[in-house]
Amino acid sequence: MMGRVTPPLPRWVAVAVALAVAAVPALLTGACSRVVPGDARPATLPATAAIAAAPPAGSASAVAMATTAALQEFWRQEFPAAFGREWPDITTFAAVATDDPRATPPPCINRAADLADQAFYCPAADAVAWDADGLMPLLHDRFGPAGVVVVLAHEVGHAVQSRLGVDEAQQRNPQRYPTILLEAMADCYAGVAIAHLLDEPVAGLPMGPAERDEAMRALVGFRDPIGVAPGDRSAHGNAFDRVSAFQDGYRDGAARCADMTVDNRVFTQRRFGSEADLARGGNLPLRELLAFVEDDAGRWFTGLAPGRDAPRLSAGGACPPERLTAQGPAAYCPDDGDVAVDLAALEDVHGDIGDFAAAALVAGRYGVALLDAVGAAPVGRPAGAGATCLAGAYTGRLLDAPDGFRLSPGDLDEAVQVLLLADWVARDAAGASNPAEHGFERIARFRTGLLDGAGSCLPQG
Structure with a gap:
């Protein structure tokens, strides 16, 4: 689950702008997890996307709609090519109006408001859901379309894991599949998808080298608070670990992501060594x-x-x-x-x-x-x-x-x-x-x- 976006703007960014350096805030707080409150239940939303029809062009909602369609189409091709299996389409994509107290909650949570500032993939319902009122507009404002794309690509990365049986494997042996490893895999799959979007652009989703940096800046925003150790149940990765996983997927493809294990993946975050x-x-x-x-x-x-x-x-x-x-x-x-x-x-x-x-x-x-x-x-x-x-x-x-x-x-x-x-x-x-x-x-x-x-x-x- 991706959530909580509260970056300040560095004062020295003005200097970087003067030196022709792209300057955007890179200090977000938040985490990503697939543990969500509420009950898994059959999806009652359309199988393609539970998004309002025809959102304004260029809006966060329009980018989200284009992204979910593009990711679904990409994995229909990539999943069989990488893993020799057919891709079952994700059952539900749900854009949730978290500001509306009357909004119907998506699968796996009991109240729409519980999704405020967050996005998640729920394997029990095969659903990707996100805050359409808070999180996505904020990401879009601060990082452009790439901020929206990378968060949704990460959540769809969890759906890739689920289709490869990682959820069942984690239940059998959680020590072999700690949360931080699952999050690195999802970051890696996000890198795979964004590499494809650079190679084969999609209308409404501008994606070039500058936007790739914006995606990484957005991803950095969901790093762990400092002092969290890799073995902590809540650990999701520091900025270095998260962008490293993204780069591995971007450069090496989906098989690299699936091959990640606790034996071959080194995580660099540490606890404080002294008071x-x-x-x-x-x-x-x-x-x-x-x-x-x-x-x-x-x-x-x-x-x-x-x-x-x-x-x-x-x-x-x-x-x-x-x-x-x-x-x-x-x-x-x-x-x-x-x-x-x-x-x-x-x-x-x-x-x-x-x-x-x-x-x-x-x-x-x-x-x-x-x-x-x-x-x-x-x-x-x-x-x-x-x-x-x-x-x-x-x-x-x-x-x-x-x-x-x-x-x-x-x-x-x-x-x-x-x-x-x-x-x-x-x-x-x-x-x-x-x-x-x-x-x-x-x-x-x-x-x-x-x-x-x-x-x-x-x-x-």
Whole structure:
């Protein structure tokens, strides 16, 4: 079940807009679950879609209608191709007027109002239902049609699971199919469907690389609250885990989603490691954070570039200010080998997203410095790609660090959000990035570095 959308607009988005970066809010709260209150009962709604006829063109309701039809048609083709079985059409799609006290509730809940700000798939009734008065218009307003599409594609992903027998398997062995795994599968199937919509556009559902990023931003909004562990019954995945599953489906197809198990899927969210970390919400003050990053990233740097001095953090540098500013709130200066930081700009990022969003920007500049140190050009598109990958590699060092400086719950979410919102991490030493790339590609490169280490980012030979 998808629900609860309450994102603030980051103050620093105006800066990103000025730098021609698509700026949308990425801080939603909420969760997804297929446990719903009420009683499963035979569907009394039309088998195609319980949506008011002919909603206004371009409205959230029109997008929902087009989406449900497109998803049903897609899985009629994809399910047999991927799994060798016929696709039984979903029995009910229900758009629920949650603001109307007289509205008939959909299958599996007792009151229409119980669905406020939510969407769900109920396997007992084979029904997908959503809040047509609150959730969908809000998603549409904040993320465009892609916000509506990804939520419905996720819920239909649960229907794919049900048709593959996952529900029965979970009942037999819930330890093998924890909630977080089922949610990752549904995110993965959503990625499969959206890849199809990019390849074969549907009227009324604009879907290109920018809309794909919007879908990911919407998905990020349903991440778990920080401090939830993967084994918790309510766990549904942090932002990194959810977009990772989406990307796996997008790139690898439905079979990859069905093959997910607790043995081959690593989830990165963590509980707080100390009462002190819990009390500060996992965030260090900016200057304290930068001191830790300078020390720790410096040791990481010298381990990969022996004999070279690690960059130091400074408020200026030997490079002209315009060369530094072009890189964003943190900048690598090839002239002196150091990393200059704009404390005011980093403070905005730190305050609006979190401390590790700022740390990720600095880590990207250490990545450019490392490329320069090992003889790779610090300018050009390969440098920007390498910087993003190396920022992920450095982050992976902190994921399960035995002691000292390590990631707090929520840190990976903060990195994902800044990668989606801005291209700063992917800029080279001249401040240029690849205009053909979007947040999807930045997160994919960051993830490669995090999972596979710095060797996957550095030039070979």
